[in-house]
Amino acid sequence: MAWLVVTLTWGLIRIAPGNFYSGEKKLPAAVEANIRAKYGLDKPWYTQYGMLMSNVVRGDFGDSLKNPDYSVNEMIAEHLPYSATIGVLAYILALVLGISAGTVAALKQNSGFDYGSMSAAILGLSVPNFVLGPLLVLVLSFWLYLLPPARWGGPSALIMPVVTLGVIYAAYIARLTRAGMLEILRSDYIRTARAKGLSETSVILRHAMRGGLIPVVSFTGPALAALLGGTVVVEKVFALPGLGNIFIQAVLNRDETVVLGIVAFLSILIMIFNLIVDVSYGFLDPRIRFE
Amino acid sequence: MSETLEPIKGVSPWRDAWKRLIRNRLAVFGLAILGILIVSVVIGPSIIYWTTGYAYDFIPADNDLVKSMPPSFAHLMGTDEAGRDLLARVLQGGRISLMVGIISTAVSLIVGISWGAVAGYMGGFVDNLMMRIVDILYSIPYILIVIVLLAVFGGPGTPHWITWLSDKIGGEGNQGLSQIFLLFFALGLVSWLTMARVVRGQILSLKNQDFVMAARATGVSTPAIIFRHLVPNALGPVIVYATLTVPSVMLTEAFLSFLGIGVQPPYASWGSLAADGIKNIAFFPWQLIAPGVTMALTLFSLNFLGDGIRDALDPQTRKF
Numbered sequence: 001m002a003w004l005v006v007t008l009t010w011g012l013i014r015i016a017p018g019n020f021y022s023g024e025k026k027l028p029a030a031v032e033a034n035i036r037a038k039y040g041l042d043k044p045w046y047t048q049y050g051m052l053m054s055n056v057v058r059g060d061f062g063d064s065l066k067n068p069d070y071s072v073n074e075m076i077a078e079h080l081p082y083s084a085t086i087g088v089l090a091y092i093l094a095l096v097l098g099i100s101a102g103t104v105a106a107l108k109q110n111s112g113f114d115y116g117s118m119s120a121a122i123l124g125l126s127v128p129n130f131v132l133g134p135l136l137v138l139v140l141s142f143w144l145y146l147l148p149p150a151r152w153g154g155p156s157a158l159i160m161p162v163v164t165l166g167v168i169y170a171a172y173i174a175r176l177t178r179a180g181m182l183e184i185l186r187s188d189y190i191r192t193a194r195a196k197g198l199s200e201t202s203v204i205l206r207h208a209m210r211g212g213l214i215p216v217v218s219f220t221g222p223a224l225a226a227l228l229g230g231t232v233v234v235e236k237v238f239a240l241p242g243l244g245n246i247f248i249q250a251v252l253n254r255d256e257t258v259v260l261g262i263v264a265f266l267s268i269l270i271m272i273f274n275l276i277v278d279v280s281y282g283f284l285d286p287r288i289r290f291e
Numbered sequence: 292m293s294e295t296l297e298p299i300k301g302v303s304p305w306r307d308a309w310k311r312l313i314r315n316r317l318a319v320f321g322l323a324i325l326g327i328l329i330v331s332v333v334i335g336p337s338i339i340y341w342t343t344g345y346a347y348d349f350i351p352a353d354n355d356l357v358k359s360m361p362p363s364f365a366h367l368m369g370t371d372e373a374g375r376d377l378l379a380r381v382l383q384g385g386r387i388s389l390m391v392g393i394i395s396t397a398v399s400l401i402v403g404i405s406w407g408a409v410a411g412y413m414g415g416f417v418d419n420l421m422m423r424i425v426d427i428l429y430s431i432p433y434i435l436i437v438i439v440l441l442a443v444f445g446g447p448g449t450p451h452w453i454t455w456l457s458d459k460i461g462g463e464g465n466q467g468l469s470q471i472f473l474l475f476f477a478l479g480l481v482s483w484l485t486m487a488r489v490v491r492g493q494i495l496s497l498k499n500q501d502f503v504m505a506a507r508a509t510g511v512s513t514p515a516i517i518f519r520h521l522v523p524n525a526l527g528p529v530i531v532y533a534t535l536t537v538p539s540v541m542l543t544e545a546f547l548s549f550l551g552i553g554v555q556p557p558y559a560s561w562g563s564l565a566a567d568g569i570k571n572i573a574f575f576p577w578q579l580i581a582p583g584v585t586m587a588l589t590l591f592s593l594n595f596l597g598d599g600i601r602d603a604l605d606p607q608t609r610k611f
Binding site for chain 1: 549550598
């Protein structure tokens with residue numbers, strides 16, 4: 001899978017006209033030939049592809065083309081922590097908010113809370129995060145002076161990016177939880193659990209949750225991929241030095257090694273997460289293990 | 292007691308679904324808002340032009356007016372930093388945003404329906420291969436691919452057939468338009484995956500029914516069976532999913548335009564208008580609020596409508 005993504009990206013970059021070194025001025029032929037030789041561009045495409053693949057397998061993506069002082073690995077290592085912090089916190093926020101709202105909505109189906117929280121969830125899905133973020137900044141920073149408007153520094157600077165990023169996933173998860181729980185609450189084993197005389201809390205937390213949350217678990221894979229897109233926007237809105245910002249810069253500057261490096265890194269990351277998700281199904285729902 | 296009994300009229304499933312839909316207050320609300328928005332986006336720019344003379348790209352000749360002005364009677368949504376009327380720009384941007392949403396969804400419908408129907412009807416090895424490809428594409432961080440695709444093929448790198456298409460429709464050398472065309476395809480091509488799965492599932496449950504066997508017995512060709520007999524019967528879930536694809540595609544378009552790789556000037560979409568507005572958020576907040584709230588309202592209505600249509604077409608889910 002990761003191989004496919006890297007190949008696809010490499011192919012896209014390769015068939016695009018122009019080169020990373022072409023700029024306003026035409027380079028002298030000798031200089032151009034030197035550059036091409038240095039990066040192996042004078043070799044046939046299959047040799048270039050082979051070089052790239054051996055680099056990917058060794059986990060070494062070379063140096064940035066635009067900032068030759070940095071290697072791609074250094075750049076990822078430097079900027080990943082910012083994105084990861086926001087992403088993980090946002091997903092935790094989304095899980096806590098989404099699962100609790102979804103469960104309560106399912107238990108009190110067709111109540112005011114149900115309609116209210118599900119309408120709020122659709123609202124959360126509809127407000128683009130690049131609108132929500134700046135609006136939060138406007139109200140909380142410029143009007144109320146509560147939180148710093150942008151940049152990295154201290155936990156208070158984290159609140160708005162995390163909320164901006166997390167809201168849409170909280171909305172998704174709330175809807176998934178509600179649908180999953182409604183289905184499970186009608187199943188036979190919940191009736192059995194109730195008939196055994198278990199307390200309502202234990203029925204819901206120990207029996208219904210495990211089955212009802214399977215849609216949420218399977219959402220984790222796509223959510224991670226989407227979270228990457230979300231962090232790009234949030235990092236831009238709040239001027240954070242994360243991986244998303246670096247990626248956009250690299251794409252716009254045609255910094256090919258950095259683009260390929262980040263794409264490969266993130267694909268592998270997503271692949272690992274999908275694997276974890278697949279394995280965890282078996283723990284949540286014993287029936288799946290036998291299929 | 293000699294009155295004649297009224298013959299019982301059958302209610303078609305579509306009419307039945309329509310009845311359920313208009314009983315759903317939220318869905319009707321969404322439909323109404325959406326109707327108003329579409330009408331104002333379609334005729335709004337012309338009306339503003341006739342009544343006030345403002346067009347989306349009209350920069351006042353008087354230098355004192357080339358500045359950000361707050362909302363007033365002359366400019367209901369205020370102006371941007373070049374003194375252009377924001378209402379006209381938001382409506383014009385709405386044309387682009389809605390167009391991207393609808394056309395990209397159409398592209399995803401065409402690809403998704405064909406792919407899913409063929410896979411579902413063929414079954415066996417072909418089905419396995421085609422659905423495995425969908426599985427693989429599913430796990431790709433497609434947003435990264437779209438960003439690279441747009442950045443690489445935008446500007447001078449646009450493929451010839453896309454420039455050709457935009458030259459035919461919008462006049463020669465229209466760079467901004469060819470970028471929009473590129474968006475249609477980029478977004479359509481990444482959003483057909485779920486559609487393919489939905490259609491395949493439907494086809495699988497339909498293909499062993501008697502009417503398919505009858506069609507095959509009378510010698511109908513395989514493509515005709517798939518597209519004339521099977522696909523029309525699978526339309527319900529497809530409509531539901533299409534209604535929910537439009538807002539998600541529009542969101543992606545706005546996201547790309549916000550990053551500066553989607554819709555390019557002189558054209559504007561809600562995403563690029565919001566991106567312009569954010570620069571001045573501290574001083575001229577209406578420049579973000581106007582396109583942002585319009586967009587949120589549209590997506591909100593589309594999501595409600597999609598949910599309503601799903602409940603209407605599939606009464607089973609309503610019971611839960």
